Amino acid sequence: xxxxxxxxxxxxxxxxxxxxxxxxxxxxxxxxxxxxxxxxxxxxxxxxxxxxxxxxxxxxxxxxxxxxxxxxxxxxxxxxxxxxxxxxxxxxxxxxxxxxxxxxxxxxxxxxxxxxxxxxxxxxxxxxxxxxxxxxxxxx
Amino acid sequence: xxxxxxxxxxxxxxxxxxxxxxxxxxxxxxxxxxxxxxxxxxxxxxxxxxxxxxxxxxxxxxxxxxxxxxxxxxxxxxxxxxxxxxxxxxxxxxxxxxxxxxxxxxxxxxxxxxxxxxxxxxxxxxxxxxxxxxxxxxxxxxxxxxxxxxxxxxxxxxxxxxxxxxxxxxxxxxxxxxxxxxxxxxxxxxxxxxxxxxxxxxxxxxxxxxxxxxxxxxxxxxxxxxxxxxxxxxxxxxxxxxxxxxxxxxxxxxxxxxxxxxxxxxxxxxxxxxxxxxxxxxxxxxxxxxxxxxxxxxxxxxxxxxxxxxxxxxxxxxxxxxxxxxxxxxxxxxxxxxxxxxxxxxxxxxxxxxxxxxxxxxxxxxxxxxxxxxxxxxxxxxxxxxxxxx
Numbered sequence: 001x002x003x004x005x006x007x008x009x010x011x012x013x014x015x016x017x018x019x020x021x022x023x024x025x026x027x028x029x030x031x032x033x034x035x036x037x038x039x040x041x042x043x044x045x046x047x048x049x050x051x052x053x054x055x056x057x058x059x060x061x062x063x064x065x066x067x068x069x070x071x072x073x074x075x076x077x078x079x080x081x082x083x084x085x086x087x088x089x090x091x092x093x094x095x096x097x098x099x100x101x102x103x104x105x106x107x108x109x110x111x112x113x114x115x116x117x118x119x120x121x122x123x124x125x126x127x128x129x130x131x132x133x134x135x136x137x138x139x140x
Numbered sequence: 141x142x143x144x145x146x147x148x149x150x151x152x153x154x155x156x157x158x159x160x161x162x163x164x165x166x167x168x169x170x171x172x173x174x175x176x177x178x179x180x181x182x183x184x185x186x187x188x189x190x191x192x193x194x195x196x197x198x199x200x201x202x203x204x205x206x207x208x209x210x211x212x213x214x215x216x217x218x219x220x221x222x223x224x225x226x227x228x229x230x231x232x233x234x235x236x237x238x239x240x241x242x243x244x245x246x247x248x249x250x251x252x253x254x255x256x257x258x259x260x261x262x263x264x265x266x267x268x269x270x271x272x273x274x275x276x277x278x279x280x281x282x283x284x285x286x287x288x289x290x291x292x293x294x295x296x297x298x299x300x301x302x303x304x305x306x307x308x309x310x311x312x313x314x315x316x317x318x319x320x321x322x323x324x325x326x327x328x329x330x331x332x333x334x335x336x337x338x339x340x341x342x343x344x345x346x347x348x349x350x351x352x353x354x355x356x357x358x359x360x361x362x363x364x365x366x367x368x369x370x371x372x373x374x375x376x377x378x379x380x381x382x383x384x385x386x387x388x389x390x391x392x393x394x395x396x397x398x399x400x401x402x403x404x405x406x407x408x409x410x411x412x413x414x415x416x417x418x419x420x421x422x423x424x425x426x427x428x429x430x431x432x433x434x435x436x437x438x439x440x441x442x443x444x445x446x447x448x449x450x451x452x453x454x455x456x457x458x459x460x461x462x463x464x465x466x467x468x469x470x471x472x473x474x475x476x477x478x479x480x481x482x483x484x485x486x487x488x489x490x491x492x493x494x495x496x497x498x499x500x501x502x503x504x505x506x507x508x509x510x511x512x513x514x515x516x517x518x519x520x521x522x523x524x525x526x527x528x529x530x
Contacts, residue, residue, distance in 0.1 A: 048186070055195050056192075065522060076320055132189055135189045
């Protein structure tokens with residue numbers, strides 16, 4: 001019994017170092033310190049602190065005469081990532097631009113072809129690889 | 141002796157013997173931290189961002205190694221940035237073809253009979269980025285999937301309180317995420333038979349309050365069906381005679397009634413809604429190198445729209461012969477099965493192993509996923525490439 005208590009004390013000391021202060025389950029864990037079966041609740045997530053937090057690293061559209069147009073038309077609703085990861089043909093980009101214009105994208109009708117040309121040039125079928133941003137999860 | 145298991149607080153509860161082992165591990169801080177979290181090492185605890193806003197992020201396969209996917213490592217799929225209301229002032233309205241409309245607070249919801257369901261949540265578009273030719277949309281690879289223990293209230297208990305009228309055929313679900321400009325709202329409905337049989341309103345995920353990123357205060361959970369049915373940030377449920385209308389019912393989330401040639405558009409009249417998931421397995425751990433005669437272990441998960449997985453098999457000869465993988469004992473209806481396979485390479489060189497699953501209804505994972513115009517339900521064989529030294 002004494003050994004159990006000693007273990008409990010060590011366990012609680014370690015838990016105190018690791019438990020999230022707001023974690024209600026940790027408080028429940030402490031109530032069980034006298035139980036024969038020691039239960040310790042420890043903090044769950046640990047992340048590489050050098051990674052950007054999910055949703056904080058935002059890419060830029062590649063340079064070009066139509067970059068400002070792409071910013072204006074696309075970025076009200078979604079980040080550059082969503083465009084830059086796709087590898088679509090001129091026909092497919094045309095269909096996407098038509099859909100987005102119908103949904104209210106800020107795109108003057110006389111600049112539609114300019115935007116499609118920019119998208120095909122940078123994100124056409126032969127564009128290079130795109131990798132997702134490795135991020136630190138946002139936690140609880 | 142029972143091994144460490146997840147506690148309701150999302151940490152790990154450990155017994156005494158395991159604590160002693162962990163105390164020893166504490167001498168090596170990195171190893172101890174991995175052990176004290178949930179078995180997923182710090183270096184694997186990350187999400188792959190595919191859209192900075194509205195947030196879309198998938199889980200790397202090497203972090204999908206546990207039966208329950210930790211909440212913070214669970215994939216995130218937003219159509220647009222939601223209004224994070226929190227619990228204060230939140231209510232859930234139930235109306236439509238019911239005898240009594242309801243308006244429930246979070247506390248009201250918690251007073252109803254509770255249940256838990258452990259099952260897979262997968263985005264219908266998981267694997268879209270693997271299809272050729274390319275398909276517009278988020279280019280998910282493997283990780284828009286996870287397995288969690290969802291806690292909440294059965295829809296049938298909730299709808300019993302409201303009294304469903306005979307005309308009820310569909311449950312319309314509305315969340316608090318509102319689209320910008322003229323973008324159509326993400327409104328969906330689910331057939332009432334599926335709702336009454338299996339669905340819950342979940343306000344807990346793996347024993348924690350449902351995180352806002354995953355739809356908190358409450359979301360629908362529709363076991364065995366693809367993620368678009370699992371409406372997040374629930375505000376209103378309306379029982380109706382007809383299905384929901386709009387872009388996200390009539391155009392998006394539809395699958396060909398008969399598969400056509402890759403790259404060919406199919407008329408809307410020949411499409412049906414995506415509902416059940418399809419049989420699928422993935423490799424989550426495989427060594428990059430091995431040695432002839434020395435066994436290595438591959439691991440992964442398998443799931444289906446059928447309630448269980450019957451077997452997982454591995455081939456090292458492009459499907460001519462198959463060897464059974466070992467299924468983990470943990471399973472629940474529509475949850476995934478972890479599997480492992482011990483492989484002793486017999487010849488040197490670059491070897492490609494493939495894995496396939498068969499579900500409890502006899503459906504077998506195909507070598508090549510059927511191409512479809514929106515890139516849904518990818519389930520082709522997953523390869524593992526291993527360099528074998530002599």
